[in-house]
Amino acid sequence: MDTSKRFEKGNGGCPSIQCETNQDVLCQSCASGVVTAAHRVAQRAAEPCLFGKGGTCCRNCNMGPCQIIEGVDQMIGVCGADAATVAARNFARIVAGGSSAHMDHGRGMALAFLATARGETPYEIKDAAKLRATAQRLGIDPADKATTDLAIEVGTLLVNQFGQQEGGLALMKRAPKARQEVWAKLGVAPRGIDREVVELMHRTHMGVDQDAANLLFQAARCALADGWGASMIATELSDVMFGTPVPIRTKVNIGVLKEDEVNVTVHGHEPVVAEALAMAANDPEIVAEAKKVGAKGVNLAGVCCTGNEILMRRGLPIAGSFVQQEVVLATGAVEAMVVDVQCIMQGVSPAAGQFHTRLVTTSEKAKIPGARHIAFDEHRALDSAKEILRQAIAAYPERGKHYIPVHQMDVVAGFSHETITYMLGGRFRGSYKPLNDNIANGRIRGVAAIVGCDNYRVLEEVHIELAKELIANDVLVLVTGCAATGMGRAGLLTPEALSMAGDGLKEVLEAVGCPPVLHMGSCVDNSRILIAATEMVLTGGLGNDISDLPAVGCAPQWMSEKAVAIGQYFVSSGASVIFGPSFPTTGSKVVTDYCFREMENLYGAHWDVAQTSNEFANKMLDHINAKRKALGLDK
Ligand code: CUV
Ligand code: SF4
Incomplete structure (x- = not known):
C-alpha cells in the first residue's frame, strides 16, 4: 500500500484520506500540530509486521518469541509448535480479547440494571413491555409481578450468567432449534460467559491445547458466549432501561x-x-x-x-x-x-x-x-x-482559534429488531412475514450486514461503495458500529438514498419510508442481527436455520479484536462473514483453510477475505444467489 499518497498537500498536517471532512479540518491552521492515526500510519513503516499479520509469530513463552514459517522445518517454535498451532492460538486469543470487552460491558450493564431495579440509580425501567417479554424468554413468569420485582428477578438471573459454570446460556434458547442442535453436536454451546474466556486463555497458554481444530472449537464457544450471552444481555437490558430504539432523525459528522x-x-x-x-x-x-x-x-x-x-x-x-x-x-x-x-x-x-x-x-x-x-x-x-x-x-x-466544518448529514436511525418487524410488517405488524415474502418473491434479494470499525490502513471508503452496490442489487443492508457512522456521513441512512436502490428494494421500502440501509446500533447491537435472522427463520419460508437464509455479513475495515469475536459468533451461528483488508491467520494455510472451508461443513457458514468494495460485493452477491438457489427461490 502506498501510504505516501496520503500527504499529497505536503504540509504535514493535511493528509489526503478517506473522509473529506477529516481533510478539511486537518488542513486548517488551528489543527496544525495535531497528529492523528492517519499521520502515524504514514510515519511508520508502510506495512505492519508481516509475521505478526499472518498470525504465526508466537510470544506465549520466554523461550521465544518464535517466528514460524509454515512448511519450513527449522522455522517451527522452540517448543516444537507449528504454524497451525500458533495461528490458531493467536486467532483464539483475539477472540478472547474481543469477547472479554463485550463481556465486561454486558456485566456492567447487568449490574447497573440491577441497581436501577433496586432504585439505587437515577435511571428507570423505560420499556416495561420489553422487560416482560425478556422475562418470559428467560422462563420467568411475569404475570402479577410489579415491574421492579420483575426487573430484580431478570437482573439477578442475567448477572449470574457471567459467573455460571454449567448449564447453557439462557438467551441461546432463542436461536432456531436446528442451530441449537448444531452447537450441541459440536460441543460449542457455552456453559457460562466468563468461563469461556478463561478456558480459552488457559488453552492457548504454552504447552496446553496444540490441536488447531480443537482450539478453534473453544474460540467458537467463547464467541458464542459473547454474541448470545454478553452482547445480547447488554442490548436487551440497555433497551429496557433506556428505551428500545424507534426510528429517529438526527445528524452525523x-x-x-x-x-x-x-x-x-x-x-x-x-x-x-x-x-x-x-x-x-x-x-x-x-x-x-x-x-x-x-x-x-x-x-x-x-x-x-x-x-x-x-x-x-x-x-x-x-x-x-x-x-x-x-x-x-x-x-x-x-x-x-x-x-x-x-x-x-x-x-x-x-x-x-x-x-x-x-x-x-x-x-x-x-x-x-x-x-x-x-x-x-x-x-x-x-x-x-x-x-x-x-x-x-x-x-x-x-476556547481559542477553532474551526467547525460545515459537514453534517441527516440520518434516520433506530432500527431495533422490534422496529423492523413493525415497519416492514405491513398489516402483519410485529411479524417478519412480509419481509420473508419479499425475499421469496425476489423484490429483496437478501440481507447483508456491514459492520465494524473504520481504519486508516484502508484507503478506499469500502463501506460506502459496497453498500451502494448491494442496494442497487436489491439487497437490504443492515449496519452497526463505525461502518454505520460512515454510511451516515455518505447520506445512505435516509429514505432519499432509495434513489440508489434497485427497483424491487425501492418498491418495498418506499411504501414504508425506510432507508435502504438500516442502522441497528452499536457493536453489542450486532446481537440484534442475530435475533432478526432468527425471527426470519422462525417466520418460515426461508429454511430451518440461519445458515439457510440468503444473508451474509462483512467487516471490510476491521480494526478491533471485538470485530473478530463478532465475526466468529456470526459464523458459528450460521452466517458467513467476509473480513477485509486482511484475515489474521493467513500465515497458516491449514488454519485459514479451516476457517474458510471446514467451518462451512461444521457450521454451514465460513469466513472469507476481500479487499476492494467490488470484491466484497461480488462475493456477497454470489453468496446470496447461492442461498436463494438452494432454497429454490430462483429458477
Ligand atoms: Ni464498538 S469496535 S472502532 S467503536 S466499530 Fe468503531 Fe464500535 Fe470498531 Fe470500535
Ligand atoms: Fe516459541 Fe513455543 Fe514459546 Fe511460542 S510457546 S514462544 S512457539 S517456544
Whole structure:
C-alpha cells in the first residue's frame, strides 16, 4: 500500500484520506500540530509486521518469541509448535480479547440494571413491555409481578450468567432449534460467559491445547458466549432501561459541533455514562451555569459506539467515528471529551493537549496519561455527570482559534429488531412475514450486514461503495458500529438514498419510508442481527436455520479484536462473514483453510477475505444467489 499518497498537500498536517471532512479540518491552521492515526500510519513503516499479520509469530513463552514459517522445518517454535498451532492460538486469543470487552460491558450493564431495579440509580425501567417479554424468554413468569420485582428477578438471573459454570446460556434458547442442535453436536454451546474466556486463555497458554481444530472449537464457544450471552444481555437490558430504539432523525459528522454551545463529546461504549450526561445536560442548573460563561447550553455529541447508543435512543448527533476521534479534537471547538472504555486511541490525549479541551476518563478500567479522571459511579450518576459537565463549562471561555466544518448529514436511525418487524410488517405488524415474502418473491434479494470499525490502513471508503452496490442489487443492508457512522456521513441512512436502490428494494421500502440501509446500533447491537435472522427463520419460508437464509455479513475495515469475536459468533451461528483488508491467520494455510472451508461443513457458514468494495460485493452477491438457489427461490 502506498501510504505516501496520503500527504499529497505536503504540509504535514493535511493528509489526503478517506473522509473529506477529516481533510478539511486537518488542513486548517488551528489543527496544525495535531497528529492523528492517519499521520502515524504514514510515519511508520508502510506495512505492519508481516509475521505478526499472518498470525504465526508466537510470544506465549520466554523461550521465544518464535517466528514460524509454515512448511519450513527449522522455522517451527522452540517448543516444537507449528504454524497451525500458533495461528490458531493467536486467532483464539483475539477472540478472547474481543469477547472479554463485550463481556465486561454486558456485566456492567447487568449490574447497573440491577441497581436501577433496586432504585439505587437515577435511571428507570423505560420499556416495561420489553422487560416482560425478556422475562418470559428467560422462563420467568411475569404475570402479577410489579415491574421492579420483575426487573430484580431478570437482573439477578442475567448477572449470574457471567459467573455460571454449567448449564447453557439462557438467551441461546432463542436461536432456531436446528442451530441449537448444531452447537450441541459440536460441543460449542457455552456453559457460562466468563468461563469461556478463561478456558480459552488457559488453552492457548504454552504447552496446553496444540490441536488447531480443537482450539478453534473453544474460540467458537467463547464467541458464542459473547454474541448470545454478553452482547445480547447488554442490548436487551440497555433497551429496557433506556428505551428500545424507534426510528429517529438526527445528524452525523463533525459539523454537529456548535459555535455557541459547550461542546462535549462522549466517546467509548457503555451507555450508562452517556445517558447520565444527556440527563445532566438538560438540567436547569447546568444550563444556567453554561449561560453564565456565555454559552447557550451544552451540546452533547457522540464518538464511536457510545455515539451509536445515544443516537439510537435519544437522537443525539454523532460527531465522529473511530477514525475521526482525533480530528474532532483538531477543530479546537471541543470543551471536553469524555471517555469510558474501548476504541479510545491514546493519541486523543496529546491532541486534546493542543487545545483547551478537557479529556476526562470515567472508568477505573481505563485511565490515560494526560487525562483527568472523574470516576463515574452509577449510584450517583447525575452528580458524576454534572461534575464532568462543569469541567467542560469551565473550559468554554478558554476556547481559542477553532474551526467547525460545515459537514453534517441527516440520518434516520433506530432500527431495533422490534422496529423492523413493525415497519416492514405491513398489516402483519410485529411479524417478519412480509419481509420473508419479499425475499421469496425476489423484490429483496437478501440481507447483508456491514459492520465494524473504520481504519486508516484502508484507503478506499469500502463501506460506502459496497453498500451502494448491494442496494442497487436489491439487497437490504443492515449496519452497526463505525461502518454505520460512515454510511451516515455518505447520506445512505435516509429514505432519499432509495434513489440508489434497485427497483424491487425501492418498491418495498418506499411504501414504508425506510432507508435502504438500516442502522441497528452499536457493536453489542450486532446481537440484534442475530435475533432478526432468527425471527426470519422462525417466520418460515426461508429454511430451518440461519445458515439457510440468503444473508451474509462483512467487516471490510476491521480494526478491533471485538470485530473478530463478532465475526466468529456470526459464523458459528450460521452466517458467513467476509473480513477485509486482511484475515489474521493467513500465515497458516491449514488454519485459514479451516476457517474458510471446514467451518462451512461444521457450521454451514465460513469466513472469507476481500479487499476492494467490488470484491466484497461480488462475493456477497454470489453468496446470496447461492442461498436463494438452494432454497429454490430462483429458477
Ligand atoms: Ni464498538 S469496535 S472502532 S467503536 S466499530 Fe468503531 Fe464500535 Fe470498531 Fe470500535
Ligand atoms: Fe516459541 Fe513455543 Fe514459546 Fe511460542 S510457546 S514462544 S512457539 S517456544
